[in-house]
Amino acid sequence: MNEQTPAQPMALLNEPATNYLDASYSVVSWLFTTDHKRIAILYLIPVTLMFFIGGLAISLDRLNLMTPDGMLVDADTYNKLFTIHGVIMVFFFLVPVIPTVLGNFFLPLMIGAKDLAFPRINLLSWYLYMIGAAWTSAAVLAGGVDTGWTFYTPYSSMSSHYNVVLTMMGVVIAGFSSLLTGLNFIVTVHWLRAPGMNWFRLPIFVWTMYATSFIFLLAVPVLAMSLILVILERILQIGIFDPALGGDPLLFQHLFWFYSHPAVYIMILPGMGVVSEVIPCFARKQLYGYKFVAFSSFGIACLGFFVWAHHMFVAGISLYAALIFSSLSFMVAVPSAIKVFNWTATLYKSSITFEAPMLFALGFVALFTFGGMAGLFLATLGVDMHVHDTYFVIAHFHFIMVGGMVLGYMAGLHYWWPKMTGRLYSDWWSRITAMVIFIGFFLTFLPQFVLGYNGMPRRYHMYAPEFQVWNVMSTAGASILGVGYVLPLVYLLGSLRYGKPAGRNPWHATGLEWQTPSPPPTENFEESPVVVRAPYQYHLEKAQNEP
Amino acid sequence: MTIADIALFPPRASTTASQVDMLFLFLLTVCGAVTLLVAVLLVYFAIRYRRRSGEVGNPPKTDASDALEWFWTLTPLLFFAGMFIWGAKVYFGAYRPPDDAATIYVVGKQWMWKFQHPEGQREIDSLHVPLGRPIRLLMTSEDVIHSLFIPDFRIHMDLLPGRYTSVWFKPTRVGMYRLFCSQYCGTNHAGMTGVVVVMEPADYQKWLHESAEGSMALQGRKVFLKYRCISCHSGDAGGRAPTLGGLFGNIVVLNDGRTVKADEYYIRESIVYPSAKIVAGYENIMPTYQGQVSEEEIFQLIAYLQSLKPGETPSRVESFPPPTTTPPINTKDR
Ligand SMILES: [Cu+2]
Ligand SMILES: [Cu+2]
Numbered sequence A: 001m002n003e004q005t006p007a008q009p010m011a012l013l014n015e016p017a018t019n020y021l022d023a024s025y026s027v028v029s030w031l032f033t034t035d036h037k038r039i040a041i042l043y044l045i046p047v048t049l050m051f052f053i054g055g056l057a058i059s060l061d062r063l064n065l066m067t068p069d070g071m072l073v074d075a076d077t078y079n080k081l082f083t084i085h086g087v088i089m090v091f092f093f094l095v096p097v098i099p100t101v102l103g104n105f106f107l108p109l110m111i112g113a114k115d116l117a118f119p120r121i122n123l124l125s126w127y128l129y130m131i132g133a134a135w136t137s138a139a140v141l142a143g144g145v146d147t148g149w150t151f152y153t154p155y156s157s158m159s160s161h162y163n164v165v166l167t168m169m170g171v172v173i174a175g176f177s178s179l180l181t182g183l184n185f186i187v188t189v190h191w192l193r194a195p196g197m198n199w200f201r202l203p204i205f206v207w208t209m210y211a212t213s214f215i216f217l218l219a220v221p222v223l224a225m226s227l228i229l230v231i232l233e234r235i236l237q238i239g240i241f242d243p244a245l246g247g248d249p250l251l252f253q254h255l256f257w258f259y260s261h262p263a264v265y266i267m268i269l270p271g272m273g274v275v276s277e278v279i280p281c282f283a284r285k286q287l288y289g290y291k292f293v294a295f296s297s298f299g300i301a302c303l304g305f306f307v308w309a310h311h312m313f314v315a316g317i318s319l320y321a322a323l324i325f326s327s328l329s330f331m332v333a334v335p336s337a338i339k340v341f342n343w344t345a346t347l348y349k350s351s352i353t354f355e356a357p358m359l360f361a362l363g364f365v366a367l368f369t370f371g372g373m374a375g376l377f378l379a380t381l382g383v384d385m386h387v388h389d390t391y392f393v394i395a396h397f398h399f400i401m402v403g404g405m406v407l408g409y410m411a412g413l414h415y416w417w418p419k420m421t422g423r424l425y426s427d428w429w430s431r432i433t434a435m436v437i438f439i440g441f442f443l444t445f446l447p448q449f450v451l452g453y454n455g456m457p458r459r460y461h462m463y464a465p466e467f468q469v470w471n472v473m474s475t476a477g478a479s480i481l482g483v484g485y486v487l488p489l490v491y492l493l494g495s496l497r498y499g500k501p502a503g504r505n506p507w508h509a510t511g512l513e514w515q516t517p518s519p520p521p522t523e524n525f526e527e528s529p530v531v532v533r534a535p536y537q538y539h540l541e542k543a544q545n546e547p
Numbered sequence B: 001m002t003i004a005d006i007a008l009f010p011p012r013a014s015t016t017a018s019q020v021d022m023l024f025l026f027l028l029t030v031c032g033a034v035t036l037l038v039a040v041l042l043v044y045f046a047i048r049y050r051r052r053s054g055e056v057g058n059p060p061k062t063d064a065s066d067a068l069e070w071f072w073t074l075t076p077l078l079f080f081a082g083m084f085i086w087g088a089k090v091y092f093g094a095y096r097p098p099d100d101a102a103t104i105y106v107v108g109k110q111w112m113w114k115f116q117h118p119e120g121q122r123e124i125d126s127l128h129v130p131l132g133r134p135i136r137l138l139m140t141s142e143d144v145i146h147s148l149f150i151p152d153f154r155i156h157m158d159l160l161p162g163r164y165t166s167v168w169f170k171p172t173r174v175g176m177y178r179l180f181c182s183q184y185c186g187t188n189h190a191g192m193t194g195v196v197v198v199m200e201p202a203d204y205q206k207w208l209h210e211s212a213e214g215s216m217a218l219q220g221r222k223v224f225l226k227y228r229c230i231s232c233h234s235g236d237a238g239g240r241a242p243t244l245g246g247l248f249g250n251i252v253v254l255n256d257g258r259t260v261k262a263d264e265y266y267i268r269e270s271i272v273y274p275s276a277k278i279v280a281g282y283e284n285i286m287p288t289y290q291g292q293v294s295e296e297e298i299f300q301l302i303a304y305l306q307s308l309k310p311g312e313t314p315s316r317v318e319s320f321p322p323p324t325t326t327p328p329i330n331t332k333d334r
Helices: A009-014 A027-031 A036-064 A075-111 A119-141 A155-159 A164-191 A204-236 A251-283 A290-306 A319-346 A356-379 A381-387 A391-421 A427-453 A465-498 B002-006 B015-048 B066-095 B201-208 B216-226 B264-272 B295-307
Strands: B102-109 B112-116 B122-124 B126-130 B135-141 B146-150 B155-159 B165-169 B175-181 B193-199 B251-253 B259-261
Touching: A036 A075, A036 A119, A036 A391, A036 A465, A075 A119, A075 A164, A075 A204, A075 A251, A075 A391, A119 A164, A155 A204, A164 A204, A204 A251, A204 A290, A251 A290, A251 A319, A251 A356, A251 A391, A290 A319, A319 A356, A319 A381, A319 B015, A319 B066, A356 A381, A356 A391, A356 A427, A356 B015, A356 B066, A381 A427, A381 B015, A381 B066, A381 B155, A391 A427, A391 A465, A427 A465, B015 B066, B066 B165, B102 B146, B102 B155, B102 B295, B112 B126, B112 B295, B122 B126, B126 B201, B135 B146, B135 B155, B135 B295, B155 B165, B193 B201, B216 B295, B264 B295
Parallel strands: B102 B135, B126 B193
Antiparallel strands: B102 B112, B112 B122, B135 B165, B146 B155, B146 B175, B175 B193, B251 B259
């Protein structure tokens, strides 16, 4: 570890004149940058925009569900809105957000590298993402698409009248963007670790990025292939999925979930990585069971490839296949449980402060645990055959994807924002926001478990009157959640102008990324760091209130 | 059962429903306890180990215990094994009908449910069944994938185009229960709903006899004649195609030496993809009826074949009504 002492306020005056933000102000310098930190910022903007578009779409649907016959939009519009929500949130927000924003920015910094292994490929990834996003947005503007983000055939290949092909092409392009990012990360971790940074000194965040990258490499081609097959069937009427043309109606589901189940772990692993950084820092305590946490990421990444058909227990697969996929789905829950227990144990005999990153991280642990438990219900064949395709499933995966992943991302964004921008944001507002999001989240999705068990199917623009009370509760919760999402826009952007300078290490954290000025210089470190110890050794560090 | 009744549970109206609820309560207890444990620990640690003003320095490190790690890695597996086995039992129970189950035939299409009872009653978006009798639903779709979901029975099964799937239930309470399509199937997916009417057996018998159309087997016989199946599958000796009397449920020997049971799946396949399995001793000469004969007609043909005892196949010379329309009407309206 670089033996520099944490920054003192006065040290600000000695910061190098050019950090990565000040290096040049021209638009060209941004659009053709190969600096991983600038590319991270380039991602941050569209990814945030996508999040709000996806959120707006579902807000309209959620509002529509206030009354049993749908008070706002007609059936087609409703279907298009939830499709936009799903496609955008999954493929253009949840999958890329942590790898491309936080991973891009911090993976090199955390291993003491100057940049990613292939800076130009990194830029190419961004362009692919932008083209994919533009492509899919064009499909939305051109009349939308109504297949749901799962694109099930033969509905998507033969029946839907909307822009299926256009949407899918955007998704495929964005997929290749992720694939290249994954490749870049893997090579970077292998080649560019600083002297002394051996594998067991890697921060858990790097481990999870590394595991995620493997999933990208193995799964994205399958997604691309299956979507291209749908496109071929749609355009050329080749019988692949539609039995009327001699195809197999279940084949698509196998292919799609072969990508999309591992994609769940693409979405959650990075969040787990963030939380493994944040909790030790604000508990002033070494992460409990480092090796178990590190290896469980790989356990998840590997097992995650063998559980896809748990989405198909009532789809007409053989009963014996269902047995195998059910048992494997239970297995994949084990590494997640290991992580939860280790995070909790980290808090034992610690010294906790509750800044916004920590609040988000604790929220992550709570909601992820809750959502993971709901996952066990779905892995249980006898329960899934009742709650399959109901709001129970919706609630489960939103606990994981929103309660887990979005809170993980918020934790990371709040943790590293001072490093990225050099500014501190409002402590009070950020803590309030963490609480608002947590409460709003619970109110939105808890009622949906009840709705699901009582039998309300998903993707219904109108419903039986007995479901109304739970729907109204859910919509009310969603409005609180919405406020919670808008608040960070205000105080984070405000901090750019009014925020106090952050200094090198406002949280007194141990990672290498905190040893360099905030914002970091273009080449990341003033002198190449040398690592001498494992991560999270907070017992050897000074605390915040020490002189 | 009473604990569940006051909770936030839907009514239980089938034998499966109570099984699913018991299993659900077991999971709720185990998972609830663990979640509570984690939550209590989180809150307790957060309060107990909050950083107090005046506290200086960082706490000393706690060495991780490998024994503890293995404990919480392996203990969940025990519980998981219990959930898995119990879950599998309930699941197998719901998809393997008892031998005395009566079959009702279901066709889903955008956006309606069509049911046919063997006795001949046909209904749309409503399904009448007798109390206490196991009912097996044999299902297929005319267009995209749908899913039959009856929450109060706790059963669920997708309907696939070009394939048969099935699920069964035994109603335990008289009443009306909602029926949903739960697999997204396009614009009016939310409108693809119906109602299951569970009746006293006597009422059900009465209801069945309101039908004037004749049994499904009788309708199947009409279909058999309409498509001129009889010109090859006749009762005459030495015909070009196998005789069908007494076929259903028996083992058929194929020309490649394999054997296959003549069940619903086999019959459907033989009508739609005749060349997939050729009966030993016959030529591959049957044309496909895919796209001509509707799914409902195939069901009727199946019912007809089920009713045919050995030697009951009509002979070719039996007169049948001349065609009223040529070519045969394609009832698929895709
Ligand atoms: Cu999955
Ligand atoms: Cu449907």
